[in-house]
Amino acid sequence: MARMIEVRNVHFRYQHGEEGAGLSGVDLHAAAGEVIVVTGSSGCGKTTLTRLVNGLIPHFFEGDLSGEASVAGRVVADTPPAEAADVVGSVFQNPRSQFFTVDVGSELAFAAENLGQDRDEILARVTESAQQLGLDAFMDRSIFQLSGGQKQKVACGSVWVSRPRVLVLDEPSSNLDAATIADLRGLIAGWKGAGCTVVVAEHRLHYLQGLADRWLLMENGQVTREFSAADMSAMDAATAASFGLRSPHPLPPPQPLAAPAGEDVVELTGFVKTYPGAKAPALDIASLTLPRHGTVAITGPNGAGKSTLTRALVGLDKKAPGILAIDGARRDRKARLATSFLVMQDVNHQLFTESVTEEIRLSAPDADDAHLATILAGLDLTAVAERHPMSLSGGQKQRVAIAAAVASDADVVIFDEPTSGLDLAHMAEVAARLEELVAAGRLVIVVTHDDELVEACADYLVRLEGGRVVSAGPLLREGASGEAA
DSSP states (O other), X not given: OOEEEEEEEEEEEEGGGOSSOOEEEEEEEEETTOEEEEEESTTSSHHHHHHHHTTHHHHTSOEEEEEEEEETTEEGGGSOHHHHTTTEEEEOSSGGGGOOSSBHHHHHHHHHHHTTOOHHHHHHHHHHHHXXXXXXXXXXXXXXXXXXXXXXXXXXXXXHHTOOSEEEEESXXXXXXXXXXXXXXXXXXXXXXXXXXXXXXOSOOGGGTTTOSEEEEEETTEEEEEEEHHHHHHOOHHHHHHTTOOOSSOOOOOOOOSOOOOSSEEEEXXXXXXXXXXXXXXXXXXXXXXXXXXXXXXXXXXXXSHHHHHHHHHTOOTTOOOEEEETTXXXXXXXXXXXXXXXXXXXGGGOOSSSHHHHHHHHOTTOOHHHHHHHHHHTTOGGGTTSOXXXXXXXXXXXXXXXXXXXXXXXXXXXXXXXXXXXXXXHHHHHHHHHHHHHTTOEEEEEOOOHHHHHHHOSEEEEEETTEEEEEEEOOOTTOOSSOO
């Protein structure tokens, strides 16, 4: 079978040593119709390898490149990305960075239009992609009004409309709910069935079982191990953890107990938000009782109102009224703005300084160096302490924003998808930091699709659908015996 991707002994170092791990003697080959998964810890070189395949290295990300790399018979170093666009389609780690239009329908059509493809064919493909990904009702919606998961679906759909032969996906499931991950799996299966070559850089592995042909483990810019489909199917969670990988099999969804929040509680009242032009509110919570102590996880499908709730809770949305009653005091929007900290779903919006250390110091201007060093070490950021935050991998940026939250003196700390780009070890570190915040008396609320994070640290679960609370209750933590933690 002809090879669509051929990489031989490639070495790459970013100019000025930036952007995390480079590549060191990497070999990769992939045939038409193959699905290859690239996994490994944050900063190991996964994203760099995807950038080589789609031609962003060396044409956009400059540096020292040696070895041989070709895609569909074209030498990567000699083929600018614009010339490779008819062959290679990419979904980036942050889908927002690849959007060119302002509404969903236009974005789905953009890449194919840019390549000058037939108008009727484009319209038919746009309709097909929208139906496959459940975007039919959003075709005229502004991209800026979508949830993170919905944006991810738009990015996947727009890539396929132009029908590339090679597709490169960087953490495509990071902000997706279980139903949309199933849609993504179906989309990849369709690409595979159409004879396309698919390269997926991922931490979440379970949804690719029975679909991926080979799995490559990367460490420090090198491919250190290759697993067959049979290897991964037989691998249990403990074995995967020994390689630093998340479970290759799905966890059962967490189920809250039918029990009250307890005696020491927090009350939310009147949290309502309707976006301009919408027929129904995106958020409609008349009242909600949460435990004062413990980690509260908020789950629900993409577009359920979770991120809208986080912005309202911290007081960022001037048009979302509501009262938070905590420790005997009622906090309106302005009071919440002064006493809360939000780690956003897209942390690029909240990284401002020239170094990681200075970023954390913004949250704790009076903290001594030893305290900041402890926070850095707790999230495995010591080695990048003097790096510019925007030069880091997606997972590293996520941990910088979490470190800033830990350093702050806010007594309400809210995290929106804090582990979306994190490997097993760093997910566990985040879970440990959340538990430390709870132990310090902070109110900790986590919006997440990550069942492994919920299992690791959540004490109470709230599920939203259509902007409303459909269930809420305590969770049994591992090791508990009949009593809610």
